[in-house]
Amino acid sequence: xxxxxxxxxxxxxxxxxxxxxxxxxxxxxxxxxxxxxxxxxxxxxxxxxxxxxxxxxxxxxxxxxxxxxxxxxxxxxxxxxxxxxxxxxxxxxxxxxxxxxxxxx
Numbered sequence: 001x002x003x004x005x006x007x008x009x010x011x012x013x014x015x016x017x018x019x020x021x022x023x024x025x026x027x028x029x030x031x032x033x034x035x036x037x038x039x040x041x042x043x044x045x046x047x048x049x050x051x052x053x054x055x056x057x058x059x060x061x062x063x064x065x066x067x068x069x070x071x072x073x074x075x076x077x078x079x080x081x082x083x084x085x086x087x088x089x090x091x092x093x094x095x096x097x098x099x100x101x102x103x104x105x
Contacts, residue, residue, distance in 0.1 A: 007081035008090060011051025014071030016042075019053035022077050023069045026084075026097070027057060033101035036060040052085065065100060 020042070027037035039058045043066070046054040052068040059065070068085035070077050083090040086099050 005083070005090070007083040007092065009050070011070040011072050011082060013073075014051030014053075016053050016071055018073060019055075019069045019071035022071070022074050023053075023055045023057075023067065025074055026067070026069065026093075029097055030057075030100055033097050035100050035104050048085070059104065061104075063104065065103065067096075 023040055027040060030037055036059060037057045038060050040055045041058070043054040043056055046066070048054075048068055051072065052070050055067050055069055057065045057067060066087050070082045070084065072082055076082060077084070078093045081092070083092060084096045086096050087103070089099065091099055
């Protein structure tokens with residue numbers, strides 16, 4: 001018997017364009033968690049596939065975080081069972097924001 005972690009499977013209706021929109025929204029929310037992103041770069045060679053797209057987030061103090069951002073509509077990524085991957089660890093939107101804070105404390 002095998003178990004699948006909810007929200008970790010393929011992301012339906014995903015596009016790279018939507019992932020860019022999503023990662024921008026994610027970066028805009030990070031300052032309330034004490035992390036300021038100054039830029040993000042797309043890293044296609046690191047994509048896991050199945051509707052998640054890799055970005056490197058650059059912070060104002062020179063640190064970097066790799067994030068696998070789902071390319072589904074933003075509201076769905078924020079509120080439904082769609083996992084993001086932050087430096088290889090998975091979580092939902094709010095959990096992942098908090099994880100960024102913990103990594104930079």
